[in-house]
Amino acid sequence: MIKSNPLAVVLVTALFLCALASSWFSVWWYLGVKDLESMEYQARSLSRISAAMQSLANEAVEYGRRNPAIDPVLLQFDLKPRPAGTPTTVQPPLKPAR
Amino acid sequence: MEHSDEQQQPNLPAQQPGFPVQRPTSLPTITVAELDQQCQDLRTLLTATFVALLVLALSVNAFLYKQMRQARAKVSESRPAIQRLQAQYREKEQNMKNFIVALQTFAAAHRDFQPVLDKYRYDLPQFLAPPAPAGTTPPGIKVPSMTPTSAPTVQPARPAGK
Numbered sequence: 401m402i403k404s405n406p407l408a409v410v411l412v413t414a415l416f417l418c419a420l421a422s423s424w425f426s427v428w429w430y431l432g433v434k435d436l437e438s439m440e441y442q443a444r445s446l447s448r449i450s451a452a453m454q455s456l457a458n459e460a461v462e463y464g465r466r467n468p469a470i471d472p473v474l475l476q477f478d479l480k481p482r483p484a485g486t487p488t489t490v491q492p493p494l495k496p497a498r
Numbered sequence: 499m500e501h502s503d504e505q506q507q508p509n510l511p512a513q514q515p516g517f518p519v520q521r522p523t524s525l526p527t528i529t530v531a532e533l534d535q536q537c538q539d540l541r542t543l544l545t546a547t548f549v550a551l552l553v554l555a556l557s558v559n560a561f562l563y564k565q566m567r568q569a570r571a572k573v574s575e576s577r578p579a580i581q582r583l584q585a586q587y588r589e590k591e592q593n594m595k596n597f598i599v600a601l602q603t604f605a606a607a608h609r610d611f612q613p614v615l616d617k618y619r620y621d622l623p624q625f626l627a628p629p630a631p632a633g634t635t636p637p638g639i640k641v642p643s644m645t646p647t648s649a650p651t652v653q654p655a656r657p658a659g660k
Binding site for chain 2: 405407408411412414415418419421422425426428429432433435436439440442443446447448449450452453455456457459460463467469470473476477
């Protein structure tokens with residue numbers, strides 16, 4: 401066949417190489433999409449946690465309007481403005497959304 | 499044909515018992531030139547098929563290559579943002595834990611605050627889950643599991659206030 405039909409041999413070889421390239425591209429595409437999905441899942445998880453924490457802080461502030469007993473906790477985390485002259489703590493701020 | 503076969507039958511060894519019966523072929527006579535032409539046609543057809551397949555394969559390759567490049571570009575583009583988010587989360591994680599612990603302590607003394615905490619058990623399972631045995635918490639960033647914890651009331655949290 402190599403001698404009788406060299407064109408077919410060339411075409412078959414080209415097809416084989418194309419199949420190899422297709423496999424290579426497909427694998428890399430699959431890995432890329434998988435990475436992307438994993439990162440999106442992480443981002444969604446972190447955003448969900450942040451949003452839930454923010455919402456909880458808002459509810460705690462809301463609860464503080466009805467029951468001032470929670471005020472020390474809110475003050476400790478800077479969720480409530482401190483009265484003038486009160487010493488501040490070194491806790492990092494966790495401010496409610498506005 | 500049958501007539502001539504019948505005439506030759508007495509002379510054939512196939513008619514003798516023990517020999518297979520020779521049957522006349524019903525194929526029309528084909529010349530070598532016609533066979534050569536048919537072979538050439540088949541060869542042309544095969545080559546055309548190969549060319550069509552090659553065009554198809556090249557198109558598929560181009561599509562896959564483009565998709566691969568897009569996916570890799572998106573990954574490279576998103577990775578720094580995700581890393582930044584993770585770093586920010588790590589910075590705030592301890593503060594969030596402290597806040598939850600303070601709220602839980604407060605809720606232990608003021609039971610009317612407990613429903614507020616219970617609402618967030620599903621969204622913050624790593625913070626509000628029931629105390630697990632020591633040494634079961636994995637270090638590093640905790641990605642929340644999708645299975646709800648043993649919260650009696652599972653309600654979605656409201657979105658962050660805007």
